[in-house]
Amino acid sequence: MSAVKIENISKSFDTVLALAQVSFDVLKGELFGLIGPDGAGKTTMFKILTTLLMPDQGKAYVEGFHTVKDYKKIRRIIGYMPGKFSLYQDLTVEENLNFFATIFNTSIKENYHLIADIYGQLEPFKKRRAGNLSGGMKQKLALSCALIHEPKVLFLDEPTTGVDAVSRAEFWEMLGRLKAKGITIVVSTPYMDEASLCERIALIQTGKILSIDTPEHITNAYHKPLYAVRSDDFFRLMKELRGQHFAERVEPFGEYLHLTTKDQITEHEIHQYIQSQGHSTIELSAIEATIEDVFLDLMQAN
């Protein structure tokens, strides 16, 4: 059975279509990623699944319960970490956690094993008000509060946005350990590089699912010729390549340009062209696509 089942969900706000006939399943015990930019519809999806918003059309189930009819049952078995920090800023770390434990008829002690390695790092600050915590610590507290009643499914809406790279890496390690405890995790992120840390992902853009699969399958399905290229005059190279008939897309990827070609051009011919434009220290090599290459390609196709 699926932990989450979504069938043809649509939702509009005034004239804006936030979700357009979205369907997908999340398996029990899976670490599932919803990958897409601001405004893609990720938060709307989370609000529907956590019973905070009703869809205009379609049905959704969490652990077999209907998100509208059985909303009270769902609320008992899920943990939700909203994108916006939603704990009580003027309560201390410990008071917040106690509050969430109490409303779910449990105690910090009873479920401490679940949060030990997360809350452990916060305990030295347990008398500090939540509003005075750093970004990384707020995120750990919010996760602890979402976990304290031992949920079956955990919904995390952009938990790593605005958090530094070290805290992000630690956060994903924690998710791996929670998954090992059998908790189903649905997590959203605008960071394409985090997609590879999920078992399966849905790429989402303006309310539509562009693709759903394992990160490997999604990147392997990119069949266009793709090159990483650079020279000592990066900006000029980008503009020149864009003007060429053989270039389908030319995009900066860190210190390289990613060049997707058409019209059957060889690597040697590309190199010759770049050289003929007077570039030096040219590097050119065929590469495998990343999730971000696929996303850009799908965005253009849609």
Place this chain on the structure above:
Amino acid sequence: MTTIKAIEANLLTKRFGSFTAVDAITFDVQQGEIFGFLGANGAGKTTAIKMLIGLSRPTDGQAKVAGFDVYRQTEQIKNHIGYMSQRFSLYEDLTVKQNIRFYGGIYGLSRREIKTKTEEIVSNLELRDYSNKVVGALPLGWKQRLAFAVAGVHDPKIIFLDEPTGGVDPATRRQFWEMIYAAANQGVTIFVTTHYMDEAEYCDRISIMVDGKIEALDSPRNLKIQFEAKSMDDVFIKLARA
């Protein structure tokens, strides 16, 4: 050809009581360079930037920004730099044109200059049909590009970007970075802080701050070699966790 560096910092230090937030940092930024200023939350980046833009007086050390001294010439510094941040930049309830006029006015541009600038920005960003719309109604990616253009309304020599592009899609993000490249290509120096390591890789050089000190400074490529790391993320984590 001018020899003035965009930024020169020499043993720049800021202490709050017994706490040293910025600990004798030394670095230069060349004109037209895209310089990434990285560090974990709490590493001292914000304090360092505040000293560079004339909002906080250093405890010790020297620095010059656009040739002006950070102790004595803070007003000149403010006139010669632009600043954009994700958190605050434009007034959401003013229109595109009003925002440009407001910032133009703040920087002392004449009516005519403001008019020319408005034309230039609206046409470069293809915002003509939206110039009388309130900024709050624009998509995030457009706002970011407009904010960058507005930060440059007074033709500053240096633009400080404080975490400029959170949340937008990869295509929009690239459009933003292409504006940055274009500006740098025209000789504007870009000083950018970010948590996104892919943005860090767009920079010519990067410094990484850990506990108030600059622990690494080089091109992304050389840093990866130096730290035997696959990506900038790895470099950052190796340094910040050490």
